[in-house]
Amino acid sequence: MTAPASPRELFDLWAEVRLQGLPPPALVRHAHVEARLRHFQASAPDLFQVEEVGRSVEGRSLNLIRFGTGPRHVLLWSQMHGDEPTATSALLDLFEYVRRHREHPRVARLLSELTLHALPLLNPDGAERFQRRNAQGIDINRDALALQTPEGRTLKALRDRLQPSLGFNLHNQGWRTAVGGTGKPASISLLAPPFDASRGDNPGRVLAKKVCAVIRNALEPLAPGQIGRYDDSFETRAFGDNLVRWGTPTVLIETGPWSAPESDEPLLRLNFVALVSALEALSSGAVEHVDLERYESIPFNESKGLLHLVIRGAHVFGEAGEAFVADIGIAATQAVRTREGTPSVVLAGSIEELGDLRVYGAVEEVDGAGLIAVPLSSESVKAGEVLPLPSRSGRTLSVGLPAELMLLRPEGPSGPYRVERVIRYAR
Structure with a gap:
C-alpha cells in the first residue's frame, strides 16, 4: 500500500501547487473563484465537473466542483461567512494539487475511493463586502432551520441530493483565540459537532472525531501547541450541527491567528495539509485505526486568551x-x-x-x-x-x-x- 504523505512533505508541496495570480485571501472575490473553477474544468474536463447549484441574494452563481469516482461522497464548503476566506484559497490549491498529481498513487487512490463535491464560496455577496453576513444581513450559519437565505437553501438542497457520508465546514475564527490556558494562538481549531444537546456519539460523529484526530496528528509537528478544539455546545440553528442530525457527520475546521505578523501563507499551508491528510486517510481507510483519544484530548479554545x-x-x-x-x-x-x-x-x-x-x-x-x-x-x-x-x-x-x-x-x-x-x- 502507498504510504501517506508526511505533513512536512505536504507543507513543502504547497509551494509547488499554490495557484499564482490570486490576491491575498481577504481580497479573493467571486469573479476570481468562478474563473479558477472554469479553468479547472477546461484544463481537465475528464477530471473536474463544475455545476451552478444556486444563486446568491444579489445573483452571483454558487458553483459546485466535483471530482473523483469513488463510492464515498464528501461535501466541502467554505466562506459561508464572507469575511472568513482562508479555506477558499486553500481549496483552490487542493484542486490544483489533484490536477497536477492525479497519476500519483496516493491521488489516484483518493480519486478512486472518494467522490468530492466542493462549494468554495457559499457567501459571495458577503465576500464582496468582506462581511460576515449575506446581503440580507443574515448569518447563513444560523439559517439551517429557517432557510430564509438562498445560500442556506442551496447548501441544504445539496446535502439532501448528495447524501454525503462526511462534510467539511471551513471557517475562520477570531484572532484573540488561544489554545486552552497556554496563551498560544489557536491557529487551527477542530470540532466534530454534536447532533443534540446531550453531545452524545453515533457512528458518524465517531468518524468525524477520527478525521479531526488525523488532522491534529498532521498539523501538530508544523504548529506545535497551536491546535485547539472549538466549543462543542450544540447550536440548534447551525448547519454543522444539523447536518449531523440529518445524517451527514461534519468536521469543522476553524482557521485562527498565527504566531507571526505575516499569517496568510502559513495558515494556507496548514489548511492544505489538513485537507489532504484527511482525504488521504479516508481514501486509504487509515482513519478507522486512529486513536479516538487524540481527538478527545485536544484542549478547548479560550476565546479571549x-x-x-x-x-x-x-x-x-x-x-x-x-x-x-x-x-x-x-x-x-x-x-x-x-x-x-x-x-x-x-x-x-x-x-x-x-x-x-x-x-x-x-x-x-x-x-x-x-x-x-x-x-x-x-x-x-x-x-x-x-x-x-x-x-x-x-x-x-x-x-x-x-x-x-x-x-x-x-x-x-x-x-x-x-x-x-x-x-x-x-x-
Whole structure:
C-alpha cells in the first residue's frame, strides 16, 4: 500500500501547487473563484465537473466542483461567512494539487475511493463586502432551520441530493483565540459537532472525531501547541450541527491567528495539509485505526486568551491620576480598506486591555520597562526623534482607543524624550 504523505512533505508541496495570480485571501472575490473553477474544468474536463447549484441574494452563481469516482461522497464548503476566506484559497490549491498529481498513487487512490463535491464560496455577496453576513444581513450559519437565505437553501438542497457520508465546514475564527490556558494562538481549531444537546456519539460523529484526530496528528509537528478544539455546545440553528442530525457527520475546521505578523501563507499551508491528510486517510481507510483519544484530548479554545501585541510594563497615564506601570494589550484583525478605488488588506487594531496582562498571550511582546506609552501625536513621527512630553490630555491612554502609540524614553529627569518605537495599526 502507498504510504501517506508526511505533513512536512505536504507543507513543502504547497509551494509547488499554490495557484499564482490570486490576491491575498481577504481580497479573493467571486469573479476570481468562478474563473479558477472554469479553468479547472477546461484544463481537465475528464477530471473536474463544475455545476451552478444556486444563486446568491444579489445573483452571483454558487458553483459546485466535483471530482473523483469513488463510492464515498464528501461535501466541502467554505466562506459561508464572507469575511472568513482562508479555506477558499486553500481549496483552490487542493484542486490544483489533484490536477497536477492525479497519476500519483496516493491521488489516484483518493480519486478512486472518494467522490468530492466542493462549494468554495457559499457567501459571495458577503465576500464582496468582506462581511460576515449575506446581503440580507443574515448569518447563513444560523439559517439551517429557517432557510430564509438562498445560500442556506442551496447548501441544504445539496446535502439532501448528495447524501454525503462526511462534510467539511471551513471557517475562520477570531484572532484573540488561544489554545486552552497556554496563551498560544489557536491557529487551527477542530470540532466534530454534536447532533443534540446531550453531545452524545453515533457512528458518524465517531468518524468525524477520527478525521479531526488525523488532522491534529498532521498539523501538530508544523504548529506545535497551536491546535485547539472549538466549543462543542450544540447550536440548534447551525448547519454543522444539523447536518449531523440529518445524517451527514461534519468536521469543522476553524482557521485562527498565527504566531507571526505575516499569517496568510502559513495558515494556507496548514489548511492544505489538513485537507489532504484527511482525504488521504479516508481514501486509504487509515482513519478507522486512529486513536479516538487524540481527538478527545485536544484542549478547548479560550476565546479571549490572545492579543496581537502586548507592551509589558510601560508607564501609562490614565484618564486621571499620576502615571502608573501597566501592560497595554492590542487586539487586531484583518480588514479590507479601499483607497482611490483600490482595495487592500490592512491590520486594524485598538487597545483592548490595560493593566496586569500576565495571563494573556500575544503574537508579539514589547518590553516597555523605562518607557512612557502615549498616543501618537502625528502621523509623521518617526523612531529616533526627540520630542517634549505631550500635554496631559495628549498623554492619556484608555481601552477602546485606536492602536496608534509611541513609546518614549526620557533622556533626562524632566526630558526631552526620544521616540523609541512607533506602533501604528489601521483604524
